[in-house]
Amino acid sequence: MALRIHGIPEEYVRWIKMLYSRPTSVVRCAAGTSKPFPVQVGVHQGSALSPLLFILCVDAITRDIQKPHPWCLLYADDVMLAAETREELQEEVQLWKERLQRYGLRLNIAKTEYMECGAKIEDGTICVDGNNLKKVECFKYLGSRITSTGDVLPDAYGRANSAWMKWRTTTGILCDKKMPIRLKSKVYRTVVRPVALYGTECWAATKVTKQVLHTMEMRMLRWSMGLTLKDKVSNEMVRSALGVAPIIDKVREARLRWFGHVLRREGESVAKTALTLEVKGVRPRGRPKTRWLDCVKTDMAEVQLTTRDANNRNKWKKRCSTADPATTWDKR
Known part of the structure; x- marks a missing residue:
């Protein structure tokens, strides 16, 4: 069907x-x-066709109860439901639970979490068939940590920890004094750094989050070179020896590249909707928090780009890219 x-x-x-x-x-x-x-x-375990069949089935049986994004987001077996009030969300979760159960699927209550955002957060949670959902202030969705306050610092620490785990699996190369510098540089740029950069294009990065990634990267590079802070070798010399661009510049590159993709998209895509979404309410008193578009405007000013340049793919890519000096070594 x-x-x-x-x-x-x-x-x-x-x-x-x-x-x-x-x-x-x-x-x-x-x-x-x-x-x-x-x-x-x-479905068949290990089959390349199984994920597609599962997605088609879930979409077919819930099509009439799915709300337009951003109120409902589906990714494989992960479902995100949002509502303006707790009562509305209670009804949505119960409706999804009953619909899935009708077709032989089961909502895992133990893995289902509930988060409430806003200036005034009341006590209480959502109840499904007598079971209270776990109320959290931060949860992990598709590899990124989402907080009720919109703070990206927990996600920055999570990315740094994941990068360290990947780095430890490659210490046989990165910490071996017999390995050439070029190989160490390439392993770091292709294996370790992408883990740290995952999802950073969506960050409204602050000085603290930038410092977390900067500290992580410099420790990795120094240990790869067999150096410590006691050796009095500057960060610039370490980067020059390995031919690695600052990770903060790579974050800016990822953010601008993603912003260009969103501007060029047509129709009502999820990314386009999120970009133009207007949140009701007023900003709290005090110093306003840095927004994602504030970071994008600063990035565009640094590389001399405007929104009109997004349709020129070659110009946009050339301006926002930050090449590693070691890329010239790889071509030799």
């Missing part, structure tokens, strides 16, 4: 039905392989 609703050709539907006709599976462990047993529910 779900395949036909999405306009999948009937021939493909028949082939997929053949794949799921009387499927069996086995369990492999240290003791050996079990006897085949029938699989009566779910």
Whole structure:
């Protein structure tokens, strides 16, 4: 049904039905392989087709209860629901729970979290079938940490920790004195740094968040060179030896690159909606917090770009890119 609703050709539907006709599976462990047993529910484990089939099924059975973004966002088996009041969200969660249960799916109450944003946050939470959802001030969604205050510092610490975990898996190369500097530089730029930069294009970065990434990077680079602060070697000399551009410049590059993509998009995409979204209410008293568009305006002024330049892909890419000096080594 779900395949036909999405306009999948009937021939493909028949082939997929053949794949799921009387499927069996086995369990492999240290003791050996079990006897085949029938699989009566779910999709094939390890199949490249399974994620697509699951997405199509969930979209088909919930299409009539899905609200337009940003009130409802779907990504694989992750569902984000938003509402202006707790009562509305209570009804939405209960409706989704009943709809999924009708088609053999189950809402995992233990993994479902609830967060409330605003100037005045009242006590209480959402209840689903007598079970209270866990109320949090920060939760992880698609690898990024979302806070009720909009602060990106927890996400910055999370990115730094993830980068350190990846760095530790490559210490056999990065901390080996016999390895050439060029190889260490390339491993850091292609394996470690992308982990730290994941999702940073959406940050409204402050001095504190920038300092977190800067400190993380310089410690990694110094240890890769076998140096400490006692050696009195400047950061510029360390970067020059490894041919690595400052990670803060790479954050600016990612932010401008993403901003250009959003400006060029047509229609009502999620990114376009978020860019033009108007939040009700007034900003609190005191020094206003840095907004994402404030960071973008500062970045555009530094590289001399305007919103009109977004349609010129070559100019936009050339202006916002920050090349690593080591890229010239890689071409030799």
